[in-house]
Amino acid sequence: TQLLEQSPQFLSIQEGENLTVYCNSSSVFSSLQWYRQEPGEGPVLLVTVVTGGEVKKLKRLTFQFGDARKDSSLHITAAQPGDTGLYLCADPPANAGGTSYGKLTFGQGTILTVHP
Amino acid sequence: GAGVSQSPRYKVAKRGQDVALRCDPISGHVSLFWYQQALGQGPEFLTYFQNEAQLDKSGLPSDRFFAERPEGSVSTLKIQRTQQEDSAVYLCASSLWLRGPGQGPGGYTFGSGTRLTVV
Numbered sequence: 001t002q003l004l005e006q007s008p009q010f011l012s013i014q015e016g017e018n019l020t021v022y023c024n025s026s027s028v029f030s031s032l033q034w035y036r037q038e039p040g041e042g043p044v045l046l047v048t049v050v051t052g053g054e055v056k057k058l059k060r061l062t063f064q065f066g067d068a069r070k071d072s073s074l075h076i077t078a079a080q081p082g083d084t085g086l087y088l089c090a091d092p093p094a095n096a097g098g099t100s101y102g103k104l105t106f107g108q109g110t111i112l113t114v115h116p
Numbered sequence: 117g118a119g120v121s122q123s124p125r126y127k128v129a130k131r132g133q134d135v136a137l138r139c140d141p142i143s144g145h146v147s148l149f150w151y152q153q154a155l156g157q158g159p160e161f162l163t164y165f166q167n168e169a170q171l172d173k174s175g176l177p178s179d180r181f182f183a184e185r186p187e188g189s190v191s192t193l194k195i196q197r198t199q200q201e202d203s204a205v206y207l208c209a210s211s212l213w214l215r216g217p218g219q220g221p222g223g224y225t226f227g228s229g230t231r232l233t234v235v
Contacts, residue, residue, distance in 0.1 A: 004158075090158075102211060102213070103161050104161065105161070108158050
């Protein structure tokens with residue numbers, strides 16, 4: 001099972017600041033997903049990145065997949081209090097051979113607090 | 117319903133008590149997963165069902181944990197003789213797809229979880 005390391009573990013910032021969180025592994029990802037989890041709720045999928053070097057944007061969120069597919073980052077521009085939550089990266093299993101069924105391995109997450 | 121429904125939302129159990137946690141997946145979803153999430157940590161896989169078949173229970177931490185999905189829809193996670201280390205949020209997720217949460221529109225949908233506190 002691949003281990004995913006996320007950093008930082010905690011991040012507390014003021015509204016309007018920019019931030020970046022990271023997800024790293026010693027192994028190559030076949031693909032990588034980012035989730036956001038608000039208190040008292042389940043994780044919600046933000047994005048899936050598949051190709052090395054891929055960049056995806058979702059409003060103020062920019063997701064990047066490393067060229068070697070061993071790391072990923074999430075950058076938030078002009079953070080807002082509504083961005084507060086636990087940000088998780090997850091590694092879906094490779095689908096080669098068609099035997100995988102979607103069990104996710106999650107990182108430990110980054111707890112983001114954005115103060116008004 | 118439109119989403120994955122879990123009940124109860126909160127459960128306080130005395131150590132040694134048995135508990136049952138329920139998951140109502142989205143209608144028609146083939147795949148159903150249970151995860152355990154400790155406070156401030158990422159979810160950890162417990163078990164997987166494809167329709168009524170439990171294809172993977174490798175994440176269940178002990179034989180006190182048991183899950184079933186007898187008719188391929190509602191699932192129940194049962195914990196016998198609860199211990200303090202069982203305190204966590206138990207998340208259920210369902211997917212229309214057999215393989216890969218990213219393989220179809222929406223991928224996984226998670227429920228809001230059941231927060232279990234063992235005292």
